[in-house]
Amino acid sequence: MAPKWHWPQIDPDRVPLVKIEPPGPKALEIIRRDEAVIMQSFTRWYPLVVARGYGPVVEDVDGNLYIDYNAGIAVTATGHAHPKVVDAIKRQSELFLHYSLTDFYYEIAVSLAEKLTSIAPISGQKKVFFTNSGTESIEGIAKIARGYFRGQRPYIVAFYGAFHGRTYMSMSLSASKPVHRRYFSPMMPNVIHVPYPHPVHCPFKAKDPEECGRYALEFLEDWVFGRLVSPEEVAAVLIEPIQGEGGYVVPPKSFIRGLREITKEHGILLAVDEVQTGFGRTGRWFAIEHFGVEPDIIGTAKAIASGLPLGAIIGRAEIMSLPRGSHANTFGGNPVAAAAALATLSVIEEEGLLEHAERVGNEIKKALVDIAGDRHDVRGLGLMIGVELLDERRRPAKNLDEVLTRSFKRGLAVIGAGTSTVRIAPPLVIPEQMALKGVEILSDALKSR
Ligand SMILES: Cc1ncc(COP(=O)(O)O)c(C=O)c1O
Structure with a gap:
């Protein structure tokens, strides 16, 4: 059973949608104000400034739509703004x-x-x-x-x-x-x-x-x-x-x-x-x-x-x-x-989200092993999946930041864990197709320079 799609404003097949290269002008302005008044002790991987969320999708202040592999750091289990x-x-x-x-x-x-x-x-x-x-x-x-x-x-x-x-x-x-x-x-x-x-x-x-x-x-x-x-x-x-x-x-x-x-x-x-x-x-x-x-x-x-x-x-x-x-x-x-x-x-x-998390998680892992399993370490359970980026000596690779930034610019919001692991933790309601679209974006980001 796939969970119901509760966000009629968004066609899940048309996500991601990056209209203005982020950070756009509105994002830049908020980041400038943030830096002036908020203590900057956070991590912050890339300049995503959130305006709205729809289940497994986030919209930034400049109108770009991202597939959300973060769920606000493993928080929004039922997706953003679940009507119930x-x-x-x-x-x-x-x-x-x-x-x-x-x-x-x-x-x-x-x-x-x-x-x-x-x-x-x-x-x-x-x-x-x-x-x-x-x-x-x-x-x-x-x-x-x-x-x-x-x-x-x-x-x-x-x-x-x-x-x-x-x-x-x-x-x-x-x-x-x-x-x-x-x-x-x-x-x-x-x-x-x-x-x-x-x-x-x-x-x-x-x-x-x-x-x-x-x-x-x-x-x-x-x-x-x-x-x-x-x-x-x-x-x-x-x-x-x-x-x-x-x-x-x-x-x-x-x-x-x-x-x-x-x-x-x-x-x-x-x-x-x-x-x-x-x-x-x-x-x-x-x-x-x-x-x-x-x-x-x-x-x-x-x-x-x-x-x-x-x-x-x-x-x-x-x-x-x-x-x-x-x-x-x-x-x-x-x-x-x-x-x-x-x-x-x-x-x-x-909505059967435990079964859904297990099933979609397995599909993501399978796809990740296909594209990256010979080089990197793919691991995890359910929708808690890590791809540890490794160098030729199987030591932690140093390119995590670039991979995450490239993914973001292509419409996938995903962050890291540890020194070299891509951290995949989408809302549990993410449809399988959208989850696999995220893997494609990550795959491109891994390949390109
Ligand atoms: C396993 C674990 N324990 C504790 C915490 C701390 O939670 P909080 O940031 O809500 O204080 C986190 C946050 O990332 C966590 O992942």
Whole structure:
């Protein structure tokens, strides 16, 4: 079943449509004003100035239409301005915009928590804590994990290549690019990083990804637990089931399963960061489902509300037990964002977007392997696909920026991850034909100079 096309203003067969080479005059003017008043600490790959969105299509201020492989960085799962999500936002806005959950009650937050606990791949009773962003979900997980052990387990283990956000604890847990931490030390103490089994750049020079995963687990047990800290001092191991910002890296199943066994053996919580992978991105509600293991606690944000700022921590009820007054926020579980989230989750179900993401993702991967598989590394699950650009020595290539800029100028909005990976994460509603048109544009951008 293909999802319905809800955006009658746009003929999907006529996208992309680049009428004025970007950045056009209106874009340039807004960029000039932006540079004058907004702190320029962002990444920003090319000058896309957005005016509107239609499902999997974005329109810039000069009237160009782009195929959207970004979804606002893996956020707009149901596409831009899905009518059901927009309608839910409108209806809730007319009732009330805010009434802090930290001190009061309202039903829509409870309904959303009920829905989230029903889809989370954790058995038994679960509870939710609402946040405003991915980084806040990860900060919350660190507090919840340490708090659960009443301060008796101060350490948290995280991974090289990980990205968990920009606030201090999340930044300290991240290790994907030096620029994220440079100038900001000291980091939070008691965070230990261990290798993640990257299939192409295994830190152990293993012969295959499985062996790389085995070495990574041995490193954790023999070198960290055997020489640095006792596992009884570790509250949680925090992992992205697929590394996002680190380069769309899919670890072997056996590695995640082994990690679950080790954490269980030592009473350590397995915390998964599903901020980027969650809510259908990989063709399952949560990416951890692909590995057949149950985590103890999950951090989410991004796609949950199709673009309104919301996040959620979902965990075993026993763990979600911080004392009254010890953790809260003003906006978490905002009623308008909660309405958008409930609508998002029901669109994903009603329009079969999990199956669609898996099917279209496989088609994109197949097409990418055909055009680039002999030279570059194509990987991913569902609509979370990376093409790592490699040089002749199978080392990361240096031309990512140019490939992305050339794609943009031809009408494909796509960004990078890690140092050399093209990051493909379109809205889950993207029609197959449009998705494959994007691959053609990328293919041209890879070939041309
Ligand atoms: C896996 C992961 N965790 C956490 C974050 C941080 O989310 P936010 O930017 O909403 O704070 C991101 C953002 O890209 C992410 O990809």
